[in-house]
Amino acid sequence: MTRPLLIENARILDPASGTDARGAVLVANGKIEDIALSGPVGVPEDAEVIDAQGLVLAPGLVDMRVFTGEPGKEYRETLQSAGEAAAAGGVTSFVMMPDTTPVVDDGALVDFLIRRAGATSKVNILPAGAITKGLEGREITEFGLLREAGAVCLTDGRRSIQSSALLRTAMSYAANFGLPFVHHLSDTGLTGDGVMNEGLFATILGLKGIPREAETVPLARDLQLAALTGVDYHAAQISCAAAVDILAAAKKRNRKVTAGVSINNLALNENDIGRYRTFFKLATPLRSEDDRQAVIEGLRSGVIDTIHSDHDPQDTEVKRQPFAEASDGAIGLETLLAATLRLHHSGDVDLMTLLRALTQRPAEILGLPSGRIARGAPADLILVDLDYPWQVSERDLRSRSRNTSFENARLAGKVMRTIVGGETVHLHTD
Amino acid sequence: MAQAPASTTSSSGDFPPFSQRHLLSIADLKQHEIIDLLDRAERMVPVSRQERKSHPTLSGKTQINLFFEPSTRTQGSFEIAGKRLGALVMNMSVKTSSVTKGETLVDTATTLNAMRPDVIVVRHSAAGAVELLSQKVGCAVVNAGDGAHEHPTQALLDALTIRNHKGRISGLTVAICGDIANSRVVRSNLLLLGALNVRTRVIAPRNLLPAGIEHLATEVFTDMREGLKDADVVMMLRLQHERANGRMIPSIREYYRFYGLDAEKLSHARPDAIVMHPGPMNRGVEIDPAIADGPASVITDQVEMGVAVRMAVLDALLPARTAP
Numbered sequence: 001m002t003r004p005l006l007i008e009n010a011r012i013l014d015p016a017s018g019t020d021a022r023g024a025v026l027v028a029n030g031k032i033e034d035i036a037l038s039g040p041v042g043v044p045e046d047a048e049v050i051d052a053q054g055l056v057l058a059p060g061l062v063d064m065r066v067f068t069g070e071p072g073k074e075y076r077e078t079l080q081s082a083g084e085a086a087a088a089g090g091v092t093s094f095v096m097m098p099d100t101t102p103v104v105d106d107g108a109l110v111d112f113l114i115r116r117a118g119a120t121s122k123v124n125i126l127p128a129g130a131i132t133k134g135l136e137g138r139e140i141t142e143f144g145l146l147r148e149a150g151a152v153c154l155t156d157g158r159r160s161i162q163s164s165a166l167l168r169t170a171m172s173y174a175a176n177f178g179l180p181f182v183h184h185l186s187d188t189g190l191t192g193d194g195v196m197n198e199g200l201f202a203t204i205l206g207l208k209g210i211p212r213e214a215e216t217v218p219l220a221r222d223l224q225l226a227a228l229t230g231v232d233y234h235a236a237q238i239s240c241a242a243a244v245d246i247l248a249a250a251k252k253r254n255r256k257v258t259a260g261v262s263i264n265n266l267a268l269n270e271n272d273i274g275r276y277r278t279f280f281k282l283a284t285p286l287r288s289e290d291d292r293q294a295v296i297e298g299l300r301s302g303v304i305d306t307i308h309s310d311h312d313p314q315d316t317e318v319k320r321q322p323f324a325e326a327s328d329g330a331i332g333l334e335t336l337l338a339a340t341l342r343l344h345h346s347g348d349v350d351l352m353t354l355l356r357a358l359t360q361r362p363a364e365i366l367g368l369p370s371g372r373i374a375r376g377a378p379a380d381l382i383l384v385d386l387d388y389p390w391q392v393s394e395r396d397l398r399s400r401s402r403n404t405s406f407e408n409a410r411l412a413g414k415v416m417r418t419i420v421g422g423e424t425v426h427l428h429t430d
Numbered sequence: 431m432a433q434a435p436a437s438t439t440s441s442s443g444d445f446p447p448f449s450q451r452h453l454l455s456i457a458d459l460k461q462h463e464i465i466d467l468l469d470r471a472e473r474m475v476p477v478s479r480q481e482r483k484s485h486p487t488l489s490g491k492t493q494i495n496l497f498f499e500p501s502t503r504t505q506g507s508f509e510i511a512g513k514r515l516g517a518l519v520m521n522m523s524v525k526t527s528s529v530t531k532g533e534t535l536v537d538t539a540t541t542l543n544a545m546r547p548d549v550i551v552v553r554h555s556a557a558g559a560v561e562l563l564s565q566k567v568g569c570a571v572v573n574a575g576d577g578a579h580e581h582p583t584q585a586l587l588d589a590l591t592i593r594n595h596k597g598r599i600s601g602l603t604v605a606i607c608g609d610i611a612n613s614r615v616v617r618s619n620l621l622l623l624g625a626l627n628v629r630t631r632v633i634a635p636r637n638l639l640p641a642g643i644e645h646l647a648t649e650v651f652t653d654m655r656e657g658l659k660d661a662d663v664v665m666m667l668r669l670q671h672e673r674a675n676g677r678m679i680p681s682i683r684e685y686y687r688f689y690g691l692d693a694e695k696l697s698h699a700r701p702d703a704i705v706m707h708p709g710p711m712n713r714g715v716e717i718d719p720a721i722a723d724g725p726a727s728v729i730t731d732q733v734e735m736g737v738a739v740r741m742a743v744l745d746a747l748l749p750a751r752t753a754p
Contacts, residue, residue, distance in 0.1 A: 198641050199641045199642050200641060200642025200645050200646075201642075202640075202641065202642075203617075203640040203641055203642045203643060203646065204457075204617070204642075204646070205557055205558065205579060206557035206558075206576070206577050206578035206579030206580065206614060206617060207557050207558075207577075207578075207579075208578075209640075209641055275558065275561060276557070276558030276561060276562065317534065320534070320536050320562075321534065321535065321536075321562075322535060322554065322556030322557070322558050322559035322562055322577075323556065323557065323558045324556045324557060324558075324577065325556055
């Protein structure tokens with residue numbers, strides 16, 4: 001049994017309770033034992049005391065969309081290396097997408113992954129179960145058995161189900177088991193051979209565009225079917241202004257609808273592609289600056305619930321290709337918090353709203369007890385220096401892959417300590 | 431033009447050193463660089479009209495033509511250009527697709543670079559591929575067409591043809607008609623002609639017009655007669671047969687009816703309008719054979735200017751490699 005831990009003199013920021021105050025938190029037996037915003041806290045004699053002067057104490061981040069290489073492509077990322085990257089980025093829990101080899105479409109695999117992650121990863125890895133067998137969009141998987149094995153949600157990862165009839169069946173059956181239904185939005189016909197946002201910039205580069213309608217058409221369909229079936233529906237990641245409007249209208253009528261956004265679509269736009277930089281080639285493409293601003297407004301107004309990293313390790317071989325032939329995806333676990341804090345430092349979104357989208361909301365959607373600083377909650381906590389300046393360098397990243405969309409970016413905000421279940425799993429050292 | 435003894439003076443002698451390392455796109459060129467290349471090309475035209483078609487300023491240099499997409503005329507044009515300049519020219523045709531690729535583009539670039547060429551001429555089906563390759567080699571790189579991005583020597587040879595026939599470029603109205611969305615020729619031409627103050631028009635059915643084209647061309651038309659009205663130059667584009675299969679265009683006969691250049695449609699352009707085509711032509715698809723072979727057509731002139739432009743480009747790029 002590890003020693004109790006007392007974190008004092010911290011600025012405690014907890015979106016779930018609305019707390020923004022100086023105080024102390026006592027951790028024991030892997031859980032938050034006590035919180036003292038004023039006055040002393042009862043400290044056991046053997047407690048380790050951390051003076052968090054100048055630091056923010058917040059719940060650990062819950063990242064709803066992370067791709068790992070393991071199983072099947074361990075050279076890209078293992079559960080261990082993903083866990084190390086997550087710990088360094090302040091992510092104490094992440095949902096692992098089922099797009100692996102083999103696909104996570106069977107309860108036995110979920111069970112295996114949970115045990116494997118427990119043995120090798122510093123943070124909580126929460127497997128998602130595939131909606132359809134082999135992610136092929138044809139036959140639904142055993143939702144009930146997946147849930148029993150420990151899958152936290154259902155998703156076909158970076159695949160989008162095209163058949164409305166199958167989608168209806170899957171949503172209906174997911175509602176039966178109360179599993180969150182997370183769906184990537186891409187009409188494959190409208191996406192076609194597109195590789196970036198459709199518009200003038202794609203035309204200048206001679207690249208095929210992906211229209212916004214490739215996202216909004218399936219979104220509108222999904223929202224109607226979600227209302228029909230009563231499923232807990234989460235739009236995996238949205239990227240454009242029109243999608244925010246469609247969601248805003250739907251959320252007024254259906255409280256079971258939520259939506260996420262990738263940090264990439266909050267922090268970057270299509271111009272970052274520059275001259276064919278493939279680290280900015282993403283399955284949900286970077287859109288225009290107007291779209292980015294609309295998505296930020298969606299976050300401010302609460303239409304968008306969660307922010308995730310969309311961490312997607314890809315090796316040099318598949319990235320160092322002509323743009324259209326390169327693989328999609330960028331890593332992001334280690335830069336998620338600092339890149340999100342850009343919106344705080346720029347004054348675009350207040351700090352509490354940002355933290356809520358990184359902690360409380362994803363935990364609520366997934367039905368996790370974490371994502372908050374409350375007595376009895378798991379001691380998944382981070383200490384953050386909000387203003388700590390640093391420059392991203394691929395050499396310093398812990399991920400096995402190097403495809404960061406923030407290479408050389410100057411960011412402010414660094415995780416000084418990450419605690420998972422009361423154990424310090426990452427300690428920043430200069 | 432008087433015939434200078436070609437082998438004794440370098441044509442580049444009167445020109446200041448060319449400032450670019452590669453020719454990847456028209457977008458990289460400033461107006462004075464475009465005019466400089468056209469002037470250099472003008473000087474190369476007589477070389478190919480001589481008895482002895484030799485102007486060996488590139489003697490001792492190695493040129494590799496690396497074509498990932500089959501091309502008869504462009505590859506042949508670059509080969510003749512290099513050989514008339516005295517370079518050792520090697521042709522490499524690589525059959526590749528993203529599905530069945532073995533060696534990656536970057537590997538190919540590294541391998542060729544080790545053979546120490548002085549210039550690599552590249553055509554590839556993917557936009558940006560030539561630029562990617564240029565980052566991995568130590569020699570000059572010429573873009574001979576990358577996907578739907580650019581085809582800079584085509585735009586230069588088109589401009590030279592126009593200048594020779596019209597005596598000027600600036601102030602003209604040039605109408606480009608056909609598959610605008612998928613054409614690298616259009617992008618390079620719009621950039622080049624735009625830089626030379628040409629009134630540019632694009633004409634195509636709406637589904638062959640790419641997003642944002644109104645920012646790249648002066649005017650956009652979907653009706654061919656309106657678009658051709660008072661044009662000085664009519665540039666026709668090749669329609670890929672596979673687009674006329676009902677997925678983009680219902681049929682060739684419908685396309686020809688509305689967007690094929692025939693005498694009646696051409697009558698809306700200026701009486702002295704010239705007709706151009708980058709080739710290879712689909713007679714009866716985008717152009718009436720009578721027009722293609724008629725008095726307004728300058729299509730074979732384009733081919734001749736192509737050699738001159740490519741000689742000028744190779745000649746301009748290679749000395750720059752020895753500059754500090």
